[in-house]
Amino acid sequence: MPALYETDEAPVTLERRDGPFGEVVLRRRGAHFEIIANGCFLMDTSDGRSERLLIDAALAALPADRARPSVLIGGLGVGFSLARAAAEPRWGRIAVVEREEAVVDWHRDGPLDAVSGPALADPRTEIVQADLVAYVRGGAGADTFDALCLDIDNGPDWTVTEGNDSLYSPAGLTACRDRLTPGGVLAVWSAQPSATFESALRNVGFSEVRTEEIPVVRGVPDVVHLARKRA
Template sequence: MPLPDDFRTATSDLAEVLDRREGPYGEAVLRRRGDRYEIIANGCFLMDTSDGCSERALVTAALDAFAEGSPGTAPRLLVGGLGVGFSLAQAAADPRPRSVTVLEREQAVIDWHTAGDAPLARFAGTGHRDPRVRIVHDDLLRHLAEDGSAGRYDVLCLDIDNGPDWTVTESNDSLYGDAGLALLRRTLTDRGVLAVWSAAPSADFERRLAARFRRVWSIELAVEAERGLPDVVHLATR
């Protein structure tokens, strides 16, 4: 006897926990829901593999902005957050970066890309095989403050929270404040570009950016039906 359609739908919506780990920043969980994978960080839904358009747009918008101000220059790109791999996939698919550094503070996320059957590896496209790419296990702020990164990168693409007003952990709040933005500015070259992904527009964050950067603007990307709010990339140039 065939199963009713509503039973198939309900079953496919059930989330299967594939891995759950406690780390220095809280709990990291990888779930599978049908053919979709989800990352839950510290009890907060972070991202899934259902689309990735806005994560890819983050990288493209930042590289386009840098090319506008520095035509013909191959940028050194830093991606904050490996996640499910969409940003890395876009960076690797773009011939413009001379180097791509990906900072990821959760060892679990790196393992889901590189260890064993690596369920998330395919979502990173050619990123894991690209000789330009280096994946670093470290916290973004700590790495930039202690690793001599001043003036090192031409483009910074940050997708480590749901936005400046919706952080995964309280320790991330400082990234979007005056001290964090000052550090990000110092990390950029003179014509560098900062791009920050957000699940919703943030006028307060734009004002803080405007106090540190020469030009600030935002790009609305997509509308999430349940929230009715657009995904946004906040951009700033030195």
């Protein structure tokens, strides 16, 4: 996700690790940390407004009478979304799916503990180390959630790895819909608005499709795409 700060300081690589999905790197630039995947900038700890909105908007879109709703967060990242969910007592189960072992380690035993430490210790939190695309397509008998908050790419039109494209396809969005309880909400972070993605959501049966914008320092706003599964 695009950085929201400017600095003349050169980045310092703290760890570089090869995994089944390629290379992931943790860097420090001044007071902030950055995650790079296969040479693509993912996110940093400079702001976090849009990652927090991902969680807040999903909760606000749920039916008012939904008690202790469950949420699946796709992508641990730098931990802002998890921390936001854990800080909200109205959430019930909080499951986070993260495929990169290195990212999980940086939160549990590394510098990103400063962001996510209390959230990881929350008894509602569960970390699932798995590929989100495969997890969502778990099939019959798979867990369902009241909200799916997905932030594994720079958006539906700008994926980090080629295999992630299928998550935003009709089959992938149908799988997301099937992982939701009736009336549940899908929220997808993106570095830019996508009218094509909004149409794709409607075409697989989601209702109340809309986009919330988050202003950034320069360029187009970050956005959260929202859609509801019909009750």
